[in-house]
Amino acid sequence: MISTEARQRIGNILYRYKMILILLAIVLFLSIASNVFLTSGNLINVVKQISVISIVAVGMTFVILTGGIDLSVGAVLAVGGVIAARMTKNEIAPLFVVILTACATGGVLGFINGTLVSRLKVPPFVMTLGMMSIARGISYVYTEGRPIVNFSKNFLFIGQGSIWVIPMPVVIMLSIVVLGVIVLNYTKFGRYVYYIGGNTEAARVSGINVEWILTFVYTLVGALAGLAGLVLTARLNAGQPQAGLSYELDAIAAVVIGGTSLSGGIGSVSGTLVGALIIGIINNGLNLLNVDPFYQLIAKGVVICGAVILDTQTSIKGK
Amino acid sequence: MIKNDFILQMKDISKHFPGVQALSNVNLNLKKGEVLALVGENGAGKSTLMKILLGVYQPDAGDILIKGNKEVVHNPNTALHKGISMIHQELTLISQRSIAENIWIGREPKASIPCFINWKELYNKTEHLLESLELDFNPRKLVRDLSVAGQQMVEIARALSYNAEIIIMDEPTSALTEVEVERLFRIINGLKSVKVSLIYISHKIDEIFELADRAMVLRDGQNVGEQEHGQFDKKNLISMMVGRDITAFFPKKKLPPGDVVFEAKNLRIKGSFENISFKVREREMLGIAGLMGAGRTEIVRAIFGIDKLDSGEIYLNGNAANISHPHQAIQKGIGFIPEDRKKDSLALVRSVKENISITILGEFCRKLFISKSAELNNCQNMIKLLSIRTPHYNQLVNFLSGGNQQKVVLAKWLSTKPRILILDEPTRGIDVGAKAEIHRLMSNLAEEGLAIIMISSELPEILGMSDRIIVIHGGRIKGEFSREDATQEKILECAVGN
Numbered sequence: 143m144i145s146t147e148a149r150q151r152i153g154n155i156l157y158r159y160k161m162i163l164i165l166l167a168i169v170l171f172l173s174i175a176s177n178v179f180l181t182s183g184n185l186i187n188v189v190k191q192i193s194v195i196s197i198v199a200v201g202m203t204f205v206i207l208t209g210g211i212d213l214s215v216g217a218v219l220a221v222g223g224v225i226a227a228r229m230t231k232n233e234i235a236p237l238f239v240v241i242l243t244a245c246a247t248g249g250v251l252g253f254i255n256g257t258l259v260s261r262l263k264v265p266p267f268v269m270t271l272g273m274m275s276i277a278r279g280i281s282y283v284y285t286e287g288r289p290i291v292n293f294s295k296n297f298l299f300i301g302q303g304s305i306w307v308i309p310m311p312v313v314i315m316l317s318i319v320v321l322g323v324i325v326l327n328y329t330k331f332g333r334y335v336y337y338i339g340g341n342t343e344a345a346r347v348s349g350i351n352v353e354w355i356l357t358f359v360y361t362l363v364g365a366l367a368g369l370a371g372l373v374l375t376a377r378l379n380a381g382q383p384q385a386g387l388s389y390e391l392d393a394i395a396a397v398v399i400g401g402t403s404l405s406g407g408i409g410s411v412s413g414t415l416v417g418a419l420i421i422g423i424i425n426n427g428l429n430l431l432n433v434d435p436f437y438q439l440i441a442k443g444v445v446i447c448g449a450v451i452l453d454t455q456t457s458i459k460g461k
Numbered sequence: 462m463i464k465n466d467f468i469l470q471m472k473d474i475s476k477h478f479p480g481v482q483a484l485s486n487v488n489l490n491l492k493k494g495e496v497l498a499l500v501g502e503n504g505a506g507k508s509t510l511m512k513i514l515l516g517v518y519q520p521d522a523g524d525i526l527i528k529g530n531k532e533v534v535h536n537p538n539t540a541l542h543k544g545i546s547m548i549h550q551e552l553t554l555i556s557q558r559s560i561a562e563n564i565w566i567g568r569e570p571k572a573s574i575p576c577f578i579n580w581k582e583l584y585n586k587t588e589h590l591l592e593s594l595e596l597d598f599n600p601r602k603l604v605r606d607l608s609v610a611g612q613q614m615v616e617i618a619r620a621l622s623y624n625a626e627i628i629i630m631d632e633p634t635s636a637l638t639e640v641e642v643e644r645l646f647r648i649i650n651g652l653k654s655v656k657v658s659l660i661y662i663s664h665k666i667d668e669i670f671e672l673a674d675r676a677m678v679l680r681d682g683q684n685v686g687e688q689e690h691g692q693f694d695k696k697n698l699i700s701m702m703v704g705r706d707i708t709a710f711f712p713k714k715k716l717p718p719g720d721v722v723f724e725a726k727n728l729r730i731k732g733s734f735e736n737i738s739f740k741v742r743e744r745e746m747l748g749i750a751g752l753m754g755a756g757r758t759e760i761v762r763a764i765f766g767i768d769k770l771d772s773g774e775i776y777l778n779g780n781a782a783n784i785s786h787p788h789q790a791i792q793k794g795i796g797f798i799p800e801d802r803k804k805d806s807l808a809l810v811r812s813v814k815e816n817i818s819i820t821i822l823g824e825f826c827r828k829l830f831i832s833k834s835a836e837l838n839n840c841q842n843m844i845k846l847l848s849i850r851t852p853h854y855n856q857l858v859n860f861l862s863g864g865n866q867q868k869v870v871l872a873k874w875l876s877t878k879p880r881i882l883i884l885d886e887p888t889r890g891i892d893v894g895a896k897a898e899i900h901r902l903m904s905n906l907a908e909e910g911l912a913i914i915m916i917s918s919e920l921p922e923i924l925g926m927s928d929r930i931i932v933i934h935g936g937r938i939k940g941e942f943s944r945e946d947a948t949q950e951k952i953l954e955c956a957v958g959n
Contacts, residue, residue, distance in 0.1 A: 328830050328831055329826075329829045329830055329831065330822045330823060330826050330829065330831060331829070333815065333819070333822055333831065334819075336808075336811060336815070337808050337811060337815065337819050339808075340808025340809065340810050340811045341804075341805075341807060341808040341809065343804060343805050344804075344805055344807055344808055345819075346767070346787060347765075347767060347787050347797065347799060347805050347806065348787065348806075348819045348820045348873070349786075349787045349788040349790075349791040349820055350788070350819070351786070351788060403810075407808060407810040407811060408810050
């Protein structure tokens with residue numbers, strides 16, 4: 143007989159780590175269902191597949207925590223990618239300048255989002271929807287609709303090289319995740335992000351410069367999207383204006399599955415990583431089990447719905 | 462059996478939430494046509510008990526009997542069908558819709574064309590209902606254009622429109638003026654005469670003694686005792702509520718005032734207030750009285766930098782201060798406790814600790830990083846100082862009772878070590894025990910040298926706590942009194958504009 147107190151303790155633990163437990167459950171299932179799944183080659187592949195979106199998703203976590211949303215990240219990613227492509231192709235500048243430029247370009251677009259959202263009070267959904275079109279247009283104009291291909295070995299290393307056995311995109315992703323976790327949990331800025339999402343008006347009355355923080359958050363996700371674009375370009379050996387299509391949805395999915403609430407104030411970067419892994423592993427699993435790729439789309443959608451349902455049913459916001 | 466007398470019996474109700482046993486074996490009996498006052502400190506379990514009755518929560522154990530029959534109330538809709546309706550403390554109206562739409566939502570009279578509403582009848586019905594309650598509102602008026610008191614009256618109208626047999630009122634007079642309270646009492650007595658039964662939750666003991674047939678006390682989720690109408694005893698009731706004797710309510714502090722630390726000159730926001738000038742000294746408490754909607758909250762919000770002044774100057778310690786954002790006000794040593802704690806002061810989904818430290822996070826930071834130990838230290842000090850009842854400092858503020866939430870708000874502002882503290886209705890909706898604590902605290906703060914500005918709509922509070930009182934009416938200062946000169950009548954007269 144388990145006492146009520148013990149049952150509650152277990153319940154609390156289950157609740158807090160529910161997404162990780164689900165992830166482990168899926169991993170367990172797939173390692174039984176397929177003898178290829180648990181191999182290092184496959185696992186590294188999975189993590190590599192989710193790395194570009196995860197970089198964006200870390201930034202998206204910040205945005206959603208403030209109670210906002212950014213639909214333009216896929217398009218901004220493309221802009222970053224093509225600008226990096228042309229810069230490195232024409233060998234204008236050293237690699238780190240290219241990286242900085244990709245981030246800066248994304249950052250500027252994000253800054254515009256943030257400024258209009260926070261100071262002119264344009265609803266984030268609308269603002270970033272508009273920016274999505276604008277940025278996508280920019281990437282097509284910039285490339286005249288054609289991909290930019292064939293880059294130097296140096297540049298390609300970012301997308302295709304590896305440190306020991308860990309692919310570079312994964313290294314970059316993990317660094318961003320760690321930075322994100324540190325910033326959110328240990329810095330003043332991170333705490334302000336949570337508080338603004340919890341109650342924007344109360345944050346303002348408490349002396350937080352809400353406008354500035356919001357602007358910075360959107361700038362941040364823009365910069366991360368620019369970086370992600372560069373990494374993708376290096377991975378594919380091509381800077382494509384149509385890159386990142388619907389990445390915003392995948393990023394949002396990862397964030398939501400990872401336990402961040404769309405109304406803001408609750409969530410974590412580590413959760414987002416778990417969310418991205420869940421999506422990536424399910425896709426990978428379905429591939430290994432030879433499931434029709436179209437079914438994978440449905441699977442992803444089911445997982446998203448399932449995660450949100452689980453969240454609302456067990457929500458600590460109040461029963 | 463005598464059971465026929467009881468329209469409602471709640472038997473041995475228990476309810477548990479993560480970290481807290483909210484109710485243990487609570488019993489409540491309500492006779493037909495009776496007004497039962499439900500009394501207890503914040504956190505005693507009153508709201509929880511009522512939410513169970515309404516079907517918002519399900520009890521872990523216990524039964525509900527309505528008219529002698531065991532019932533299960535699945536949700537508020539079921540409750541309505543069983544004749545139970547509630548007027549909540551927090552307003553539940555849709556501000557962008559009209560009074561009529563709010564009252565009849567879900568039950569709009571149908572037009573001859575299917576799916577369409579018969580608007581004419583809707584407005585007619587509403588007019589009749591409002592008239593019967595002596596309310597002079599246009600049924601087409603949007604709820605957001607009403608004052609807080611007006612909105613509360615609409616809530617009452619809506620609850621009554623369900624022709625419920627059991628009506629629960631949760632702090633119905635917290636936002637009402639004396640005139641409106643009289644009106645409400647007339648309505649309640651009217652309901653009694655047609656055998657409607659009421660459960661009346663309130664912290665205002667004098668009101669309860671005037672209105673109720675019986676008063677039932679809860680403490681820490683358990684029954685403590687009852688008093689009947691003939692034997693109402695305030696002292697005994699309070700000691701049942703808090704478990705100890707409370708002597709002084711408003712510790713009168715007579716302190717020698719110090720220098721002028723705050724001066725406002727000719728503050729003005731077009732349409733809200735104008736010609737507002739006053740001074741506050743160290744160790745002094747300035748009470749700002751007036752009716753709801755007089756402009757008092759607008760004045761202090763402008764002083765604190767939330768809203769922008771059209772004209773006027775503010776001087777701190779003799780120096781002109783330009784405050785355009787709360788951040789600057791905090792830097793200059795001003796603290797502000799807003800009227801509506803849920804809307805303006807607390808992030809409910811964050812923890813007690815985070816809410817307390819948010820105002821001074823910078824002080825715990827080395828470079829960019831928060832020192833968790835420094836933060837925790839402050840938090841624990843505050844919890845102790847203010848006797849905040851929470852199972853743990855990481856508890857989400859959402860789960861705290863109203864009084865304890867208000868203490869968290871106080872903690873967060875006291876953390877900034879202000880020299881001037883502005884409080885807007887600091888003890889609204891808070892039980893007697895916590896109220897006395899907060900008043901004692903304010904006295905202590907004044908003794909330590911703070912200048913305090915307090916807005917209150919409770920005359921006894923204003924009269925008991927303030928050293929000086931200014932009365933606002935229609936956005937202007939209509940009267941100024943020292944504590945010795947002031948009386949309830951004088952203040953009221955100024956407040957209504959004579």
